[in-house]
Amino acid sequence: MTHASDTRPTTLWVNSGQQTLPAHSHNTSLLLFLREHCLSTGTKEGCGSGDCGACTVILRDLKTGNTQSVNSCITPALAARGQQVVTIEGVGSIDAPHPVQSAMVSEHGSQCGFCTPGFVMSMVAEQLSAPTLAERTRADDVRAISGNLCRCTGYRPILTAARQANEVVATSNRPPEQWLPNIDAAVDRDESADGTASYCMPTTEQELQALLKRSLNANTNPLIAGTTDLWLQVSQNYVDFESVVDITRIESLRAIDTTRDALTIGACATHGELLSFFTTSGSDCPAIAEILLRFGSPQIRNRGTIGGNLAGGSPIADWPPLLMALDAHLTLTNSSGMSRQIRVADFFKDYRRTELRTDEYIARIHLPSIDEDAYRTLRAYKISKREEDDISSVMAAFDVRMQGEAVSHCRIAYGGIAATPIRLESLEQSLLGRALTNANIESACEQLRSTIKPLTDVRASADYRRAMSASLLKRALLDARGTPVARLDHPT
């Protein structure tokens, strides 16, 4: 790990050129850097909180060539070290528009135009990723822009433009990545990936542990992963950190390892990486995929990590109930390199408080087998006001096994019904050995309704949360019984 001195400016690749970032820019977002330092004002700020997508840019890894769309408003500028930042200006111009841009013009995909650059970037980013252009469905196109809000068009013309542009690129002899701006091949690509003294980018866990030894204060010198949670402090509350430690360059924290009957996930694995993992045949898990497909937006999934989702300690985070129901454990490692294991079910102490000590980090998440069979039912459900890119009002996960008519094993966990995500062990106990008759299901629902004390807030009332807890339990148990209720079709 080399640290460029903080008194010197650093550089970032923006489109085809190198741009200078002033010293002490660790609190500068990529959006601010683009708009105020590079004067690339095509990238817009619609919210500053990762919700609207107007600030979407593409990051292309200089080493691997991998591309992903991100919300530049909640991405630190320095997180783009070692990457090429592709902005709307790099994608095309009035004289030489990208096929996506041409299609947006011809299909009348812009009205006020403020959201438009962000949509173009998301659509271009999707062309660069799976599934291949020829196989894309309308649902893929919808999902690709689910992190972009447009208040004017009603989206129909944007979807038409996406379809048309995909066809144009698919039938051109230029693969999608060749539409992006080139950068000089002679660049020393490794050097440009370094951090700075106030924006540390350790590349090994040892380096991270050494940094943690300096007794970092989580409020002023936090660890950061995808910053989709923490950066809101900077962009919404205008907090300035003294320094930050970006742990996403540590390869060992990103790995997803499968052994015969267990799975180990590095804390810095992103939701996007996990979504492809859990939808790839051999490791697929429909229950997890159902939740991940609705986790934030593509931009959020590209940056947000599973470790950050747990460490944030939010009662409405989507991973904890899933991991609790699957009986996952965490490895927490401290500054001396000592590790301990803890059940996810025991990790959450109180509202936004976890077992994590100040000198510890979440290293890995361990999952036992997630194979479903005729006797095992894994289910997870998310209730929110809006289908796409919304936070759960209630989220539930179930792992139920049957032996004959009776429940032989079950784990049930919920988010959104208490100050922390919770596993409902007494409810599990009362179901064990019982047949899933209507009466037993109803009494389990009643037990759940009467024991929880959810809150009323902006997302839902306590009464609705209570009712939903029961509805989701019923839905899962009917499924485990082999008599599933019908569900709304979600276009696939």
Next chain:
Amino acid sequence: MSLQTSRAQPHESALGHVTGDARYIDDIPAPANTLHVAVGSTDSICGQISRCDLAAVRTAPGVIDVVTAEDVPGKLDIGAVYPGDPLLADGRVEYARQPVFAVAATSLRLAQQAVKLANIDLIEERAQLSSAAAIDAGDFVLPTRTWRHDEGIETEATTSIDGTLTIRGQEHFYLEGQAALAIVEEHGALRVHSSTQHPDDIQHQVADVLGLSMHNVRVVTRRMGGGFGGKETQAAPVACLAALFAQRTGHPVKYRMPRHDDMVMTGKRHDFDASYRVSCDEDGLLTNVEMELAGKCGFSPDLSEGIVDRAMFHAMNGYYTPKAEITGYRCRTNTVSHTAFRGFGGPQGMIAIEAAMDELAFATGIDPLTLRLRNLYAPGRDTTPYGQKVEQHMLADLMSQLAKNCRYTERQAEARAFNTESTNLKKGLALTPVQFGISFTATHLNQAGALLNVFRDGSVEINHAGTEMGQGLFTKVAQVVSRSLGLPLTKIVLGATQTDKVPNGSPTAASSGSDLNGMAALDACNQLKSRLVSFARNDLGWSKDQELVFANGIVSCGTQSLPFDELIKAAYLARVQLSVAGFYKTPDIHFDKEAGKGSPFFYYANGAAASEVMIDTMTGEYRLLRTDILHDVGESLNPAVDLGQIEGGFIQGLGWLTTEELLWDDAGRLISNSPANYKIPTADNCPEQFNVDFFNAPNPRPTIYRSKAVGEPPLMLAISAWCALRDAACAAGNYKSLPGLSAPATPEQVYWAAQQAMTQGEQR
């Protein structure tokens, strides 16, 4: 629908939009030393300010200047129509986060950090937070109006229903937040770039606040990143504060509101509480309608007079009643002052009567579509409760045609069949009309100006007082000029809206943009043409008996012709004036607000939508499966733009009635205060089957090329989706009772409605 016509021109800035080249206020390269504004406030709700300690704010890094109400040299009150809106709190705070002071600093970040350092205390008073509380207290921002109408026709009511409906407001969520950039020019004059729908109001307010005359202030608006009514009056405080700091410091000053501030500090669509008693005779024909509409106005009048009026105007939508009594309350609450939002009160009035129509249909057993069709205005049954005669009766045809095209009746039967088979999934359908009155109800606003400059090389610039917020007004006006002068669009440049080019402009609002400005531009073109005609006849000796034809860039008269640019060059040399001011005022409209009688609207725009939904009664989750729309745009000026307004308006209305839930906590603080907890539709909410067509009928009124206004009316087409959700919830109880459903119909509300239907269904 097909857009293969030459009129379906892309938006004039489309290429700029898609490449990021189109500039919004925050993209204008700011001059050196530009300062940035942030506004400070308190989280306490209301009361007298007992302490306002800004010492730490003044010494915070980067802070150059701090102002409170006392520092305003001119007028503090920037109320648009009536007083009541101080630029900064004047000794009292009336709602949580009301601006109390403002800071100008060297960066936005430093300004935002500084405002957090204030210590403000209030002698807190009990806050009045609901319309009901205001009505109990008799506390209104403006007097209550009741309009009574009785045609003295003998009727016999056989069915009556009583109902209430809670209708929540809506956050505009224009993607570009409020923004202004003020620059001091010579002699203390100011140039203000503002993201506003009403540059003239900005000019007037800035001048008043700074103690200047209007001619010292020039306002420039090239485009907005969305407005929807939210930049009609709400842009003024932003521009005024930027201008105030510019005047005080001499620096250029930018005020761009971050999203969170924008959500908590600016006004929104009014919440309304509606209650009604509606009666009909044996055939389902309305005999009497009594309706009370209570708008939650917030702490000041702002535009609430007209907004509640418009709710009252639309309380009958397209339906005739011989007898009506409609009351509108303008409730004062300790919340931000609510303001214009696409539809301007009309949607709230309209959904109330549509809810009532469904209840009446349920009570009489008449099919809801049949009941609606029967009650439409028709010759002889054509007087509205406010005395205007409806002259164009198209809704019956339009709705029948839509029903036929989308197989409404068959699909209704299919849905019922599905519902008997399905346990927890239920389908619902509804077809609802929209009849929306076009004109500002404040008669004086129905005027517009345009400035047509023809340069001596034959290139043309058109300016008008209308503003471009994405609705395609500039594109349409350019098309009007192109059509009138026979020039390609490439010859015509659209100037930014500028108060020194066309003064005294009305807001671009009330869907009036192209009606007014298109006509003003056409007037300018006609004047230019008549000058060119006399020039050609008198100086060039062209025939006096034949018309001059302007087409394809050529001006011809019989056998004689000249390219437009050559004719212009010759006219210039002959000293013909090539700059023309056009003007237009809408004829034939008048209204007595107190009596509630007159003809406030030049015409009505019509439409109808049929929506089909499916709900899951176990959770209240739902999907909009299909929507079909038939909409009346008159003779379309630009089918692509009009289609965009219909689709976009529908989805915006859908958001209002489904996922967008505007919520305050019990103390009076807005809790739906960020896009993380206030959810406007995403692409997923756009129905996969979304068929939109125009009902082709030229406007019988002499509007610009017989077109019709299209900005607001389509929003109300989304009422069909809300009614369909209620129908599906009703199905949950086997159609034994029609449950209540508040708006928005979030999954939670749909769940409760289905529950209500099921329990009531069991009881019967």
